[in-house]
Amino acid sequence: MSEKGSQKRIFDFSLLRRVFRFAAPYKKKFYVSLVLAILLAILSPIRPWLIQVTINDWVPKGAAATSLLTKVDIVDIVIWITLIQVGLLLVEVLFRFYFSFLTAWLGQAVVKDLRVKVYKKVLGLNLAQFDTTPIGTLTTRTINDIEAINDIFSEGLIPIIADLLSIIAILAFMFWVDWRLTLISLAPFPFLIIATYYFKESVNKSFIRVRNAVASLNAFVQEHITGMSIVQAFASEERQFNKFKKINREHRNANVKAIFAYSVFFPLVEIVLAVGTGLMVWWAATHALKLEGQEAQSLIGKMISFYLCLNLLFRPLRVIADKFNVLQMGMVASERVFKVLDNDDYIKTEGTYAPEQVKGKIVFDHVSFAYVEERYVLKDISFTAQPGETIAIVGHTGSGKTSIISLLNRLYHIQKGTLSIDDVKIEEYKLDVLRRNIGVVLQDVFLFSGSVLDNITLRNAAISREQVIAAAKMIDMHDFIMQLPGGYDYNVMERGSSLSLGQRQLLSFIRALLYNPSILILDEATSSVDTESEILIQKAIDKLIAGRTSIVIAHRLSTIRKASKIIVLDKGEIKEIGNHDELMKNQGFYYKLHQMQFEKQGVM
Structure with a gap:
């Protein structure tokens, strides 16, 4: 001013x-x-x-x-x-x-x-x-x-x-x-x-x-x-x-x-x-x-x-x-x-639909989205994820992968098209109900200054220590946490700087598991970790996605072979949809991405 x-x-x-x-x-x-x-x-x-x-x-x-x-x-x-x-x-x-x-x-x-x-x-x-x-x-x-x-x-x-x-x-x-x-x-x-x-x-x-x-x-x-x-x-x-x-x-x-x-x-x-x-x-x-x-x-x-x-x-x-x-x-x-x-750039419309739990069917119907007017980063996106199905999204950096999950959480407005969950437009859901049913594990995990327990529960008094311990044991994190000074009361420091990237990632998995979401979003969860941490994270992912509709944004294509459907994005547009074997046979965008990645790793 x-x-x-x-x-x-x-x-x-x-x-x-x-x-x-x-x-x-x-x-x-x-x-x-x-x-x-x-x-x-x-x-x-x-x-x-x-x-x-x-x-x-x-x-x-x-x-x-x-x-x-x-x-x-x-x-x-x-x-x-x-x-x-x-x-x-x-x-x-x-x-x-x-x-x-x-x-x-x-x-x-x-x-x-x-x-x-x-x-x-x-x-x-x-x-x-x-x-x-x-x-x-x-x-x-x-x-x-x-x-x-x-x-x-x-x-x-x-x-x-x-x-x-x-x-x-x-x-x-x-x-x-x-x-x-x-x-x-x-x-x-x-x-x-x-x-x-x-x-x-x-x-x-x-x-x-x-x-x-x-x-x-x-x-x-x-x-x-x-x-x-x-x-x-x-x-x-x-x-x-x-x-x-x-x-x-x-x-x-x-x-x-x-x-x-x-x-x-x-x-x-x-x-x-x-x-x-x-x-x-x-x-x-x-x-x-x-x-x-x-x-x-x-x-x-x-x-x-x-x-x-x-x-x-x-x-x-x-x-x-x-x-x-x-x-x-x-x-x-x-x-x-x-x-x-007076800032009116917020979620203006909030519905009243508040189911106890959603089944997890996701439908993107001709969705277009721009962070800045007319500069669309997603263009006419359409796909369906059935309840319990695992969908993988791949593409070059800037292709629009993260924008898709941001729209699913209603973090941004959709300019064109409709997005629905269980055949109900997301605008009709109460925001807290919608977001409570969607678990997100991001690539860059942010931890607050405080104890391990506080970061897992986000200070939600309704979640007991026993529930946290049970979730940690489910993805084999309990022994690691107990090795920390103070165990679950260990102070992770601001931004979790006292823990490795893989450890922070696994803590975010416990957090997602505790909230028991019907829809799980994994945003390049293994892209920046070592091989040992990747194995642990992959095991945790397998347990997390069981019985849930899952959207996995993948950087390493080796982690998405089991996905029932792979969506290939390029410059905000869907180029291909299919499973791993189908896309490899087509020898299109996915095939080229696969070849480029494995050639760099010295594997054919």
Whole structure:
């Protein structure tokens, strides 16, 4: 998002209303915070007024009193007024504490709800979104940007309202006491307004740059830490480090520019306050010579109360521009977060058909699919897999093999044709039911940081340890797991880096077996493992596919001889369908693939 575009949307009140809809469940606390803001504004000028009353009314009376009794009474009144001020100060402190706590609590409550909603949305996005959007960017939207929305409540709109009400109350009191002295004291005020405007604009631009730099940093670091093995294998450390330094330098420069604006603005506020105080003293001094007695005494009370009022007035003015920038940054962040929530690239249609278990008949009927419009990677695909049948799909890299299984799981939309399971279109199935009945074992097995047991069950509490052990024994993995330190409680580390590729593959087989799917998809499960692991995996495959409809994407043609039907793909089109013997007799695409592969291995 460009800076210019971001600034245009900052003042979109519909966006602000949308943020505050998330506060609807907590509206009582929101209204209480507004009431506290009003009470704090009312309390602001009371203490300066009491001091003025004390100096103007009671101190002169005490000095002029002729009897000891009268002086004692006046002293008691002054003490009582002082105690009232102390009490008001304590009340104000309590109100301010509860106000700050309430607005911060409100912000965190909204952040919690919003983060849950965003993460749920991310979970439901089509995989195409993850193909085109850096993971670090989505991380920034889910963590950093949502945290910035908290500031709309804790440091943004509600505190700004409280400060504005306080400023209005103090100004009203000052004009009520002496409008001429008020105008003199606030004579430099227009300069502060101009300075505040330029400060706000400068910091706003810097903060937008900071947000963009943070997103770039997150995306870069996440991507390169994930691909660190590639970076190191190709000796690219220095080049990537220089790129990181460039992004980090932009982040620093944006922050330094904001710091410079703060460094100029806050001393300027102090100067304006000092000039206002000086003008007040100058005006009072020029008029004091013309006044006598009670009027001269009242001028002293006015000056002291005005000095206190100026400090109370400039206290919120020091931070209101900063709070407005916080509000703006919260709005920028909310716009980005709502772009995720408004993303309509997800499975829009979900049916209601929810059988306990499917039989496993699969029909592709003239299916065409493209990741990008009109650039079809599958073209007019038609085939049928009967329940319990094993279908193998072969072809060169990029022929569309993996795209077929992605469509079967409804990870992407079909542009043309229909795909059905048990003669029911997959659009009519409930997504969780559909995916629960399809087990997938991918070539690149992803394991999460956690125990072996957690990775097998995916933390599904309904699956017991005994069930996991039984499944592991079924594919001869139990003894291997028990040899690990801690057995089933062994921490596999992030991405399963502490296990070999074959071991990770076998763990994914246990996972698939536990969920007992009616349809099993094996995506090149033996393409990158050694011979010993391949033998173990092949045995596991034989046990897994028994009694299930299976689609096997094969890289090694030796693993699919037993398939009842082999589909040969080339550039997204089906070139041949048949079993191994039939296709070898035809001497077509499959025959050529077979010959090429076995010639490379030195086998004919």
